[in-house]
Every structure is written in structure tokens, then in C-alpha cells.
Amino acid sequence: MISMIEFTDITAWIHSLLLSVLTPTWTYIVELALSGVTALVVLLVCVIIMVYMERKVAGFMQLRWGPNRVGPYGIFQVIADVIKLLLKESFSPNRADKVMFNIAPALALCVSLMALAPISWAPGLTMWDTNIGILFITAISSMGVIGILMAGWSSNNKYSLIGAMRSGAQIVSYELSAGLSIITAVALAGTLSTNGIIQSQADGWWILKGQIPAIIAFLIYVIASTAECNRAPFDLAEAESELTAGYHTEYAGMQFGIFYLNEYINMAIVSIIASTLFLGGWMPFHLPFDYPVVQTFNHIMDFIPTWMWFFGKMFLIIFFMMWFRWTFPRLRIDQLLKLEWKYLLPISIVNLLFAAVIIVLHWHL
Amino acid sequence: MFCIGIYSSLKKTGELNLYSSLQEEKLNIKPGSNGTNSVKLGKCHLILAQKKIKNKQMKSLFNYIKEVIYAFVSLAKGLLLTLRYFITIKKVNITEEYPNNRTTTISVKERFYGEVVLPHNENNEHKCTACTLCQMACPNNSIQIISKQIETEDGKKKRVLDKWVYHLDSCTFCYQCIDACPQDAIEMKNSFELSVYDRTKLIYQLNRPGSKLKEKPTVKEQQS
Amino acid sequence: MDVKKDFIPEFEGEAYKDDMGRTSFIVTSVDAVANWGRSNSLWPLSFGTSCCAIELMSTVSAKYDWSRFGFEVMRASPRQCDLIIVAGTITHKMAPVLKRLYDQMPEPRYVIAMGACAVSGGPFYYNSYAVVRGVDNVIPVDVYIPGCPPRPEALIHGMMTLQEKIKKSKAYVIEKPKKKKENND
Ligand code: SF4
Ligand code: SF4
Ligand code: SF4
Numbered sequence: 190m191i192s193m194i195e196f197t198d199i200t201a202w203i204h205s206l207l208l209s210v211l212t213p214t215w216t217y218i219v220e221l222a223l224s225g226v227t228a229l230v231v232l233l234v235c236v237i238i239m240v241y242m243e244r245k246v247a248g249f250m251q252l253r254w255g256p257n258r259v260g261p262y263g264i265f266q267v268i269a270d271v272i273k274l275l276l277k278e279s280f281s282p283n284r285a286d287k288v289m290f291n292i293a294p295a296l297a298l299c300v301s302l303m304a305l306a307p308i309s310w311a312p313g314l315t316m317w318d319t320n321i322g323i324l325f326i327t328a329i330s331s332m333g334v335i336g337i338l339m340a341g342w343s344s345n346n347k348y349s350l351i352g353a354m355r356s357g358a359q360i361v362s363y364e365l366s367a368g369l370s371i372i373t374a375v376a377l378a379g380t381l382s383t384n385g386i387i388q389s390q391a392d393g394w395w396i397l398k399g400q401i402p403a404i405i406a407f408l409i410y411v412i413a414s415t416a417e418c419n420r421a422p423f424d425l426a427e428a429e430s431e432l433t434a435g436y437h438t439e440y441a442g443m444q445f446g447i448f449y450l451n452e453y454i455n456m457a458i459v460s461i462i463a464s465t466l467f468l469g470g471w472m473p474f475h476l477p478f479d480y481p482v483v484q485t486f487n488h489i490m491d492f493i494p495t496w497m498w499f500f501g502k503m504f505l506i507i508f509f510m511m512w513f514r515w516t517f518p519r520l521r522i523d524q525l526l527k528l529e530w531k532y533l534l535p536i537s538i539v540n541l542l543f544a545a546v547i548i549v550l551h552w553h554l
Numbered sequence: 555m556f557c558i559g560i561y562s563s564l565k566k567t568g569e570l571n572l573y574s575s576l577q578e579e580k581l582n583i584k585p586g587s588n589g590t591n592s593v594k595l596g597k598c599h600l601i602l603a604q605k606k607i608k609n610k611q612m613k614s615l616f617n618y619i620k621e622v623i624y625a626f627v628s629l630a631k632g633l634l635l636t637l638r639y640f641i642t643i644k645k646v647n648i649t650e651e652y653p654n655n656r657t658t659t660i661s662v663k664e665r666f667y668g669e670v671v672l673p674h675n676e677n678n679e680h681k682c683t684a685c686t687l688c689q690m691a692c693p694n695n696s697i698q699i700i701s702k703q704i705e706t707e708d709g710k711k712k713r714v715l716d717k718w719v720y721h722l723d724s725c726t727f728c729y730q731c732i733d734a735c736p737q738d739a740i741e742m743k744n745s746f747e748l749s750v751y752d753r754t755k756l757i758y759q760l761n762r763p764g765s766k767l768k769e770k771p772t773v774k775e776q777q778s
Numbered sequence: 779m780d781v782k783k784d785f786i787p788e789f790e791g792e793a794y795k796d797d798m799g800r801t802s803f804i805v806t807s808v809d810a811v812a813n814w815g816r817s818n819s820l821w822p823l824s825f826g827t828s829c830c831a832i833e834l835m836s837t838v839s840a841k842y843d844w845s846r847f848g849f850e851v852m853r854a855s856p857r858q859c860d861l862i863i864v865a866g867t868i869t870h871k872m873a874p875v876l877k878r879l880y881d882q883m884p885e886p887r888y889v890i891a892m893g894a895c896a897v898s899g900g901p902f903y904y905n906s907y908a909v910v911r912g913v914d915n916v917i918p919v920d921v922y923i924p925g926c927p928p929r930p931e932a933l934i935h936g937m938m939t940l941q942e943k944i945k946k947s948k949a950y951v952i953e954k955p956k957k958k959k960e961n962n963d
Contacts, residue, residue: 272815278884434855441857726926749936
């Protein structure tokens with residue numbers, strides 16, 4: 190059975206194969222490259238699915254069909270878009286700071302791809318199995334704003350600049366409550382390593398075991414991360430009725446495509462983190478009770494392969510974010526900051542205290 | 555709705571509290587009375603102000619919680635609506651899939667104005683007498699009637715239609731020309747698939763080559 | 779409505795040919811892929827100057843839904859769009875703005891003139907000092923859609939006409955460097 194083949198076996202096999210041919214240093218380098226490329230390819234496929242899904246979800250929620258004429262059910266729509274973007278002329282405006290202007294999209298993409306390193310894709314399948322994985326992710330994800338600010342600043346366009354500044358304010362503010370809700374999960378799990386957090390959910394996901402604080406933290410994390418990804422209803426950085434297209438107003442062709450890609454990669458990473466912290470990552474659905482019925486249920490759940498759980502949860506959270514996007518109207522900038530500083534932040538602080546009490550008293554399951 | 559109910563009741567009770575506090579103090583406040591009363595009045599105001607501040611604080615805390623709850627309720631409402639659409643899309647979908655429904659369900663009403671036509675009968679005859687009334691009625695010069703002089707068999711000179719030039723590119727489908735036509739020679743068609751690659755292709759000659767005026771039946775023929 | 783079978787007007791096509799009049803397989807297949815991509819992902823600029831824009835909006839709406847073709851990504855920035863739908867009257871004051879927007883768009887770019895005003899000046903053709911008589915005086919137009927305003931279906935038909943044009947034209951205009959004029963004397 191395919192589901193019985195664990196990824197550890199495959200990685201071990203590749204490792205031994207490479208060792209038999211190359212020196213250990215080269216093995217290490219080749220493995221690094223291989224894992225990076227694999228993660229990138231998987232992510233790109235995910236992004237293509239996500240863009241298609243976004244357009245279909247948008248259509249269905251607005252009583253229409255969405256793309257359905259390019260290929261069966263419109264599945265080649267995104268591919269057509271990619272071909273077009275690749276073949277489109279891309280240029281930098283005359284007065285722009287050319288070097289910065291061209292580096293910015295690549296930098297934004299690099300920063301968001303760096304957050305992939307400590308993610309645990311499947312049992313034994315982590316690129317960089319470090320014990321500070323979550324800390325690394327939080328540190329990296331707040332750096333995403335640099336690429337955006339660079340893009341806005343170097344375009345020499347007032348709309349870009351305002352968009353970038355707004356984006357900066359937004360990401361810096363929402364980082365706080367996202368961080369606090371991550372801390373809630375970390376406190377529950379007692380570790381910062383992604384693998385450790387997932388292992389701690391072997392007898393049930395934190396959203397079930399962690400009582401009310403975990404649920405509130407999950408909700409706050411989803412809201413804050415939607416804002417961090419600059420997605421509607423928090424897409425003030427590119428509010429098209431006010432700012433044309435925000436920080437990427439001046440970008441054309443594939444450079445714009447990279448920003449577009451970046452948005453979706455960010456979304457994927459954020460939802461992977463949310464599923465790792467609260468929904469157990471690749472961990473199958475287990476119930477935290479000791480009855481024989483529950484035990485059999487847990488065993489049945491184990492038969493569903495881990496990659497299915499992983500991507501299932503990821504796309505569930507992505508669906509939530511799309512659902513928000515196509516339901517809510519955009520907030521104003523002051524409302525956006527008010528939401529963070531007056532509501533989410535106090536709630537998450539109180540929630541963290543609450544969670545601490547629960548952990549100290551061992552009330553969580 | 556629930557939250558609005560709470561809010562309004564709270565408002566009422568807040569006011570009630572103020573009144574009852576006045577009564578509790580048992581202050582006799584009469585207009586136009588002596589100094590002691592005014593001292594009492596000042597005291598009363600002080601108490602009232604304190605109570606108000608306290609009340610305000612209570613209220614603001616309550617408002618905060620209430621706002622949070624109400625926010626979640628209203629968000630959930632919207633989310634449920636879109637989720638319902640998402641799930642039951644097969645039923646609620648309202649899209650008319652245009653190029654697929656061209657031959658079936660497309661609903662272009664007869665009264666839709668899409669194009670002026672000059673109908674010809676089976677003998678390649680039309681009814682236009684080249685009187686140029688339509689040309690004069692057209693508000694934006696979309697019609698050009700070009701007529702020519704011919705000689706009929708009995709030697710009479712007669713003016714007939716040579717070219718009925720129709721500029722579809724500037725026509726606004728206002729129906730003026732059709733109202734103006736005394737012969738009912740032109741009609742409005744409800745076509746709409748008129749896109750072209752070249753603007754000159756939008757200038758039509760409506761009378762077909764070799765067409766001629768449909769002779770009106772003479773009085774004799776009518777009687778018989 | 780009478781039912782025509784070939785409801786999209788023919789475009790003669792301008793497939794790539796070399797000096798001998800031959801077509802190359804690689805060039806034509808690259809053309810085919812590029813044109814397929816381009817024709818199926820036309821992102822219009824959200825640009826509407828008057829009443830035709832209402833009809834443009836209703837084409838975006840659920841009832842006519844041009845997202846079925848993949849056109850729904852309306853970009854507000856001219857840098858990111860492929861197509862400008864001139865929906866409405868272009869006055870002499872707006873014409874430079876339109877020209878500038880067109881210049882800001884990266885190649886390949888297409889223009890649709892929607893409605894009588896954009897095609898020829900329409901109701902203002904006869905007696906107005908303020909209106910440009912046809913946007914083709916300002917920018918090159920690929921497809922003209924007559925009507926005042928055209929139905930949403932007519933706009934979709936116009937877009938499909940444009941798709942036909944894109945599919946049959948060269949993906950790249952390879953221009954040789956022009957020779958200097960030789961002086962014969
Ligand atoms: S419908 Fe109006 S604009 Fe069109 S030709 Fe007739 S009178 Fe002129
Ligand atoms: S169409 Fe009617 S109004 Fe116009 S020239 Fe002919 S007869 Fe006269
Ligand atoms: S063609 Fe008619 S509907 Fe369109 S902009 Fe002009 S006047 Fe308005």
C-alpha cells in the first residue's frame with residue numbers, strides 16, 4: 190500500500206544512494222538543493238491550484254460559474270495566465286530606482302520561501318529540523334514587509350509609496366496578535382520545534398485539547414494572518430479604489446506575477462503554520478480519550494496517509510481565507526488598525542493568560 | 555437582533571438608575587427656593603456626575619464586549635450566506651452563458667433596438683421612396699440617402715433611391731428615423747453581434763444591389 | 779434573433795512567414811501557445827468614462843459573467859493589463875489621459891472601442907465641439923462594438939472577436955532593422 194510507505198524510508202534511501210556516489214559534503218549540498226527544489230515545485234503546484242480555487246470560490250459565492258471555458262471546468266485558466274504573464278513585456282519606469290525596483294519582487298519571494306525551511310511536511314520530512322522552528326518562522330514572516338517597502342519606495346509613485354507604508358503599518362501591527370496566538374499554541378505544546386508541536390498532538394489536536402483559549406487563539410491567528418498576507422478584507426495595501434494597485438502599481442509582466450505568486454505562497458505558508466499549531470499538521474485526527482472505541486477510531490484515522498491530512502488541512506484554512514475575502518467588504522485604514530490594537534491584541538493577551546492558567550492547572554486534555 | 559435588544563434595555567436601565575439615585579437622596583429641590591436648597595442642588599449634581607462617570611465606565615466596558623459579540627454575530631451571518639451560495643451553486647446560479655445559449659435560452663426581446671434594416675421582399679423590392687425624411691430626423695447624421703434621377707418608360711423623370719447608406723458606428727438606436735418614415739420602409743432589428751475589426755465595415759448600404767421601389771397598387775387595382 | 783452559425787467575424791490571419799513565404803513549424807507552434815495564453819487571459823483595465831461603463835459593469839456581474847473566459851481580473855493599474863475597453867465618451871480633455879494610459883500599458887496590448895461614442899462619437903458626432911470622433915483618432919483600435927450601449931452579450935461577443943484576432947495574429951512582430959535609403963544618383 191502506498192500509504193504504508195513512509196517518507197522517512199524514501200529520504201533514507203536517497204541519502205544512502207547519494208552517499209554511495211558522492212562525498213558526504215557533496216551529498217549534503219545535493220540534498221539541500223533537492224529538498225529546496227522539491228518544496229518549491231510542490232508549492233508552485235499548490236499555488237496554481239489555489240489561484241484556480243480562488244476564482245472558482247469567488248464565482249460560486251457570487252452566484253456565477255467562474256472560469257469554465259479554458260479547458261474542462263476552466264482548469265487551464267491559470268496556465269494561460271502564467272503563459273501570458275511570462276510573455277508580457279516587463280519594464281521599469283524611467284524615474285524609478287532601477288536596481289531596487291528589480292530586486293524587490295525577488296526579495297519578497299525569497300523571504301516568504303525562507304519560511305518554508307522549518308516546516309514539517311510529513312513524518313521525518315523536514316528540511317531543517319531545528320528546535321526553534323516556530324521562532325524562525327515568526328522572525329522571517331515579519332521580514333516580508335521589506336520587499337514590499339522596497340517595491341513601494343523604489344517605484345517613485347505616490348500610490349506605491351502609500352500602499353507600501355500602509356502595508357508596513359498593517360504587517361507590523363498584526364504581527365503582534367499573530368505572535369501572541371502562536372505563543373499560546375507553543376505554550377500548550379511546550380516546544381518551539383515544528384516536529385515537536387505536531388508530535389505533541391498525537392492524542393488530539395490542540396484546538397480540541399486546548400479548551401477555549403486554543404479556539405480563540407486559532408481564530409485570532411487566522412484573522413491576523415489574513416491581514417499579514419494583505420488579503421481582502423484587509424487588502425488596504427493594494428486597495429484599488431484608492432491606490433490603483435498599491436505597492437505593485439508600477440510592476441508589469443512577470444515581476445507583477447512574482448508579487449501575485451508571493452501573495453499565494455504567503456497564504457499557503459500561513460495556513461500550513463496554522464494547521465501545524467492548532468490542527469496537528471500531518472497528524473491524523475485523533476481523539477484524546479482512552480476508551481476502546483476511540484482507540485479503534487484513532488487506528489482507522491491512521492490509515493489515511495499523512496500527506497492527505499497535511500494538504501487537506503492546508504486547503505481547508507486557505508478556503509477559510511478565501512471565504513472571508515469574498516464575503517466581507519474592505520475595512521478602512523483606521524478601522525483596520527482599531528481592530529488590531531483595540532480588539533485583537535487585548536483579547537489575545539487575556540487569552541494567553543487564560544491559556545497559561547489552564548496549562549499550569551493541567552486542565553487541558 | 556439579540557444584541558440590539560440588550561443594548562436598548564441597558565440604555566433604559568441606565569437612565570432609570572439616575573432617576574432612582576435622585577430619589578434615594580431624598581432631596582427636595584424646588585425652583586426659586588433659598589440657599590440651602592442650592593447647596594443641596596450642587597451636591598446632587600456632584601453625586602449625579604460621579605454616578606454618570608461610573609455608569610459611563612461600566613457602559614464602555616459593556617459596549618466593548620457587546621461590540622465584540624455583535625461583530626461576530628454579523629460576520630457569521632454574512633459567512634453563512636456565502637457558504638450557502640457556495641454549496642447550492644447548481645441551484646442558485648443565475649449566469650446566462652452567452653455563447654452557449656445563443657440558439658436556446660437567450661432572451662433578446664423583440665423590442666430591443668439593435669440595427670436599422672431596410673426590408674426587401676422576394677422580388678428584391680423595398681418601400682423607400684428616397685424622401686430623406688429619415689435623414690433629416692436622425693439626430694446624429696447616421697443616414698445618408700443618395701438618390702438618382704431616372705427616366706421611366708413613359709418619359710417621366712423620377713427620383714429614386716440609389717444608396718441608402720447607414721452608419722452603424724454612430725447610430726444610437728433612437729428610433730427617430732423609423733418614426734419619421736412615411737412609407738414604413740425601415741425597421742429595427744434586434745441583432746447585437748455586430749463587432750468588427752475595421753470601422754469602415756460598420757458603414758452599410760442597406761438597399762441591395764439591383765433593388766427597386768415596390769410599386770404601389772394603383773387605385774384601379776385596389777378596387778379590383 | 780436570427781441564428782448565424784459563424785457568429786464571430788473571420789480574421790484573415792497573419793501567420794509568420796519568412797521571405798520565401800514559408801512558415802516554420804517551431805515559430806508557428808510557439809505562436810500558437812503564446813496566442814492561446816494571451817487570448818485566454820485578457821485582463822482589462824477598469825476604465826469607463828460614461829454610460830457604456832454601466833453595461834461593462836453588468837458584464838462583470840453574475841448574470842453575464844465574463845469570468846467564464848478568464849477576463850474577470852480587472853486591474854486598476856495600466857501596467858498589469860492587456861486590454862483597454864474604451865467604454866464611453868472620450869472628450870478632447872480625456873483624450874490625452876487615454877493616450878497616456880495606453881502608453882503605460884506594456885506590450886502586447888489591445889483596445890476595444892465599445893459603444894457608438896468610442897467608435898465614432900455617436901450621439902455627439904454631429905454637433906459637438908468637445909468630443910473626439912472615434913478613439914481610433916487617439917489610439918489604435920482592434921475591435922469595434924457598435925451600439926448605444928451595446929448589450930453585455932455584445933461586449934462578450936466583442937471580446938470573443940478579439941480572441942479570434944489574437945489567435946490568428948503573430949505572437950511576435952519580428953521587424954528587421956530598416957535599411958538606409960539608398961541614393962541612386
Ligand atoms: S435610430 Fe436614430 S441614430 Fe440610428 S439611424 Fe435612426 S434616427 Fe439615426
Ligand atoms: S426610409 Fe423612409 S423616410 Fe427614409 S428616405 Fe426612405 S421612405 Fe423616406
Ligand atoms: S455610446 Fe451611448 S451608451 Fe455608450 S457612452 Fe456613448 S451615449 Fe453612452
